[in-house]
Amino acid sequence: xxxxxxxxxxxxxxxxxxxxxAEIDAEIGLAQITGRARHRxxxxxxxxxxxxxxxxxxxxxxxxFMVGPGHEAPPPRxxxxxxxxxxxxxxxxxxxxxxxxxxxxxxxRLRASRGAHFRVDSATLAERRIRLLSGAMLFxxxxxxxxxxxxxxxxxxxxxxxxxxxVSAEPSGTIIRVYEGRVEVTHGxxxxxxxxxxxxxxxxxxxxxEHRTMDPLAEDARRAVAHRLSTPRExxxxxxxxxxxxxxxxxxxxxxxxRGWITEGRARRALRVAREHVARGDVDPWALLEADALRGxxxxxxxxxxxxxxxxxxxxxRREQAGFTGARLHRSPQASLHAxxxxxxxxxxxxxxxxxxxxxxDLLERLGRRGEQAEVARQYLESYPAGxxxxxxxxxxxxx
Amino acid sequence: xxxxxxxxxxxxxxxxxxxxxxxxxxxxxxxxxRDDALIERVLRELFPEVRRWMHHHLGSHEELEDAVxxxxxxxxxxxxxxxGRASLATLARRITIRTSYRYYRKAQRPRPMPDADxxxxxxxxxxxxxxxxxxxxxxxxxxxxxxxxxAFVLCAIEGxxxxxxxxxxxxxxxxxxxxxxxxxxxxxALLASDDDLGRRR
Numbered sequence: 001x002x003x004x005x006x007x008x009x010x011x012x013x014x015x016x017x018x019x020x021x022a023e024i025d026a027e028i029g030l031a032q033i034t035g036r037a038r039h040r041x042x043x044x045x046x047x048x049x050x051x052x053x054x055x056x057x058x059x060x061x062x063x064x065f066m067v068g069p070g071h072e073a074p075p076p077r078x079x080x081x082x083x084x085x086x087x088x089x090x091x092x093x094x095x096x097x098x099x100x101x102x103x104x105x106x107x108x109r110l111r112a113s114r115g116a117h118f119r120v121d122s123a124t125l126a127e128r129r130i131r132l133l134s135g136a137m138l139f140x141x142x143x144x145x146x147x148x149x150x151x152x153x154x155x156x157x158x159x160x161x162x163x164x165x166x167v168s169a170e171p172s173g174t175i176i177r178v179y180e181g182r183v184e185v186t187h188g189x190x191x192x193x194x195x196x197x198x199x200x201x202x203x204x205x206x207x208x209x210e211h212r213t214m215d216p217l218a219e220d221a222r223r224a225v226a227h228r229l230s231t232p233r234e235x236x237x238x239x240x241x242x243x244x245x246x247x248x249x250x251x252x253x254x255x256x257x258x259r260g261w262i263t264e265g266r267a268r269r270a271l272r273v274a275r276e277h278v279a280r281g282d283v284d285p286w287a288l289l290e291a292d293a294l295r296g297x298x299x300x301x302x303x304x305x306x307x308x309x310x311x312x313x314x315x316x317x318r319r320e321q322a323g324f325t326g327a328r329l330h331r332s333p334q335a336s337l338h339a340x341x342x343x344x345x346x347x348x349x350x351x352x353x354x355x356x357x358x359x360x361x362d363l364l365e366r367l368g369r370r371g372e373q374a375e376v377a378r379q380y381l382e383s384y385p386a387g388x389x390x391x392x393x394x395x396x397x398x399x400x
Numbered sequence: 401x402x403x404x405x406x407x408x409x410x411x412x413x414x415x416x417x418x419x420x421x422x423x424x425x426x427x428x429x430x431x432x433x434r435d436d437a438l439i440e441r442v443l444r445e446l447f448p449e450v451r452r453w454m455h456h457h458l459g460s461h462e463e464l465e466d467a468v469x470x471x472x473x474x475x476x477x478x479x480x481x482x483x484g485r486a487s488l489a490t491l492a493r494r495i496t497i498r499t500s501y502r503y504y505r506k507a508q509r510p511r512p513m514p515d516a517d518x519x520x521x522x523x524x525x526x527x528x529x530x531x532x533x534x535x536x537x538x539x540x541x542x543x544x545x546x547x548x549x550x551a552f553v554l555c556a557i558e559g560x561x562x563x564x565x566x567x568x569x570x571x572x573x574x575x576x577x578x579x580x581x582x583x584x585x586x587x588x589a590l591l592a593s594d595d596d597l598g599r600r601r
Contacts, residue, residue, distance in 0.1 A: 003591050004584070007537035011557050016455040016464060027469060028443045032436070034469075035476020042477065300466075328465070 018388065033296070037267075063100065104128065107142040108149060136168035141181075156202040157186040163196075173203040255285050262289070267296030283313045288322055295329070304329035304339070311343035320345045324352045324359075333363040346379075354380070358389045361396060403427055403438070410445050410489040428484035439479055446475060446492050453493060456557045457500035457550070459538030471499040486567075493568045497550050504542065504549075540590045544583055551576055552583035 019027070100112040104123045112118060116135025122128060128149045130139075141149045141160050151158040151167050153174040158167060163181025167174060176185055177199035185192050187202045194200050253261075253273050261270040271293035277286035291306035307326030311319050323343010327336040337360065340346060345356035357380040364373035377393035384390065403409070403426055412424040430438050447468075454468050474495045482491065541549050547569065554565035555576075566576035 002588065004537075004587050007533050007540075007591075008556055010533040011456070011459075011537050016451050016460075024444075024447060027472065028440065028447060030469060031443055031472035031476045032439060034473035035439075035479065038473060038477035039480040042481075 033262075037296075109140040111138040111140075113137065132167055132169045132174075134169050136166060138164070138166045140164050153202075155187060155204055159184045159186070165194075171204070173201055176200050176202070255289060258289050259292070262292050262296045267293045271297065283310070284315065285318060287313050288318055291322065291325070295325075300329055301331070304331075304335070308335075308339040308342055311339060316344075317351050319343050320350045320352050320356075324356060327356075327359060327363075333366045336363050337367075346376075348383070354384050354387055354389075357383070358387075358392075361389075361393065365396075403430070408445060409442055410449070410492070411487055413487045414484055424484045424487075427488075428482050431479045431482045434480060439476065442479060442488060443472060443476060446488070447472065449489070450475070450492060450496055453496045453558065454500060456553050457497065458503060459534060459541070463503055467499055467503045470502075471496045474499060490568055493554075494570075497554075497568070500550075501546050504546070536591070540587050543590060544586055547571075548579050548583040548586065551579035552587070555580055556584075 100116070102110040102112070102120075104110065104120070106123055106125050106128055108128060110130070113136040116137055117133040118135070118137060119131045119133070120129075121131055124147075126147045128141075128147065129152070130137075130150070131152045133154075137151075139149070139151065139160070141163055149160045151160075153167060153169040155169075155174040156176070158165075158176055160181065160183040163178060163183060165176060165178040165180075165183055167176050176183065176194060178194045178196050180196050182193055182195045185194060185200055185202060192200060258270045258273050261267070261273075271290060274286045274290035274293055277283075278290055287306070287310035291303050291310050294303035294306050304326050307322045307329060311323035311326060314322055320343050323339050323341075323345045326339035326343065327345070330336040330339055340356055340360055340363075344350065345352050346360055347353065350356065357376055361373050361376045361380065364370070364376060374397055377396040380387060380393045381390060381397075387393075403423060406412070406423060409427055412420055412427060414421060414424055416424075427438070431442070450471050451464075451468050454464060454471060458464055458467060471492075475492050478491060478495060482488070541553070544552065550569060551565060554560045554568060555562060560568070562576045562580065563573055566573045569576065571579075
């Protein structure tokens with residue numbers, strides 16, 4: 001028998017840890033919830049893809065028509081959603097008569113100068129991202145509590161909350177001029193804030209940021225500030241601007257309701273409410289709900305930190321529960337040990353002491369702290385002489 | 401026979417007898433209609449299988465439970481659009497393998513946890529040796545390309561035939577045989593050339 005065959009024999013007989021019925025129920029319940037949420041996301045992606053393809057085709061046809069030779073300046077247009085790429089055309093720096101107006105489904109308005117070459121990478125309330133490849137564009141950005149608006153050029157990344165500004169991508173660099181609000185510009189490791197009335201030039205390659213004055217869309221931008229592009233905005237389907245009524249409604253939700261939201265897959269809403277409570281110092285059980293919601297959103301690392309934080313704030317038995325879950329989620333053994341300590345999960349009387357001692361022994365082995373591991377194994381065997389991990393603990397002591 | 405009376409839903413096959421095919425069609429229709437009770441039953445049947453499969457693919461990986469949960473969530477999501485073109489077991493195995501790829505990529509080289517108490521022998525020395533053997537095998541497996549590793553785990557550890565494994569990986573039998581030969585040769589070479597394999601992680 002070859003060595004490989006011997007190893008295979010050992011592998012075939014190995015089974016994972018046994019789980020309790022409660023753990024199995026919890027895992028299956030979580031899978032059902034997450035599965036439903038993922039299915040909904042899958043349906044949304046399919047819809048978005050279908051809409052994007054349709055919109056992109058329509059927009060491409062319209063843009064081709066608009067930038068084609070021999071046409072008059074087109075009327076302002078509106079796009080719904082998706083990827084739109086304007087074909088580059090002959091530059092006409094003298095005037096900005098040929099312009100393309102787009103309105104994103106998020107309520108943001110974009111105006112591209114003739115010859116501007118850009119792409120809408122994402123147009124959801126959670127992420128609005130435009131890539132400007134060349135030419136100049138005006139951005140009239142709707143404030144959103146859910147995510148910033150990003151513009152990327154080859155030289156700079158511009159992040160805004162809600163404002164009116166123009167970006168001009170030129171061979172020599174990118175020029176940003178702010179008419180309302182403020183934007184953050186990142187160029188390599190440098191990050192600068194530009195306020196209303198200021199402008200900035202970002203050179204191609206390595207170079208220093210400097211002020212510039214040229215801007216082909218300046219007049220449009222001034223008009224946009226004054227009139228918000230002259231027509232009233234329609235509210236997007238999901239309100240981007242935090243409404244006055246939302247906090248009141250959120251505050252009235254009970255912890256049981258919020259837990260129900262997490263179970264139903266509405267974790268983002270649950271997270272918002274839980275955070276509001278925690279910010280007001282109302283931590284029990286909201287700190288735990290905040291962590292649960294983050295976990296529901298798949299934010300594993302943030303959830304691990306939130307559980308550890310909750311363990312330091314909550315009374316028993318939620319303290320132990322939070323500490324143990326945080327320890328399970330942390331990727332580094334040190335952080336897991338810290339979570340177990342903060343939650344006092346291994347203390348005598350803790351409902352999770354047996355599992356915490358077993359986990360601690362495994363973590364200490366990974367860290368090579370064999371002396372402490374043996375001590376934990378001794379504690380385990382003293383407290384749980386018939387425990388499910390007793391043989392493992394006996395082996396640890398024997399090897400020591 | 402009705403779905404309620406069927407002993408297992410996982411192995412219903414679209415290439416079986418007429419009665420079983422009809423059961424599979426009914427199962428697919430009810431899953432697509434979001435019959436929560438049926439989805440839960442399927443997940444309960446699948447859970448131990450998925451854990452076992454994932455354990456075979458990842459070994460005692462530190463994120464094994466997360467990988468299982470991830471795979472199970474993905475399977476639950478796929479049940480909503482299950483069309484019955486293959487058995488549920490095949491669908492679940494494919495998703496489990498795909499999920500295991502992600503966890504392999506995340507932790508370039510997995511770090512198996514001690515596994516001594518999972519081996520059936522009662523002798524502690526034998527358990528320690530078995531644990532080392534397992535670690536050694538899984539470290540060697542982690543150095544194989546994804547498809548080669550999956551093919552090898554399916555046939556050599558889970559005991560599937562080359563034809564069954566080929567169906568799961570959606571490749572021809574000849575391609576499967578080729579993957580298995582290469583995997584075996586790679587593993588033999590790795591184990592022979594590196595006596596410290598499993599201890600140098």
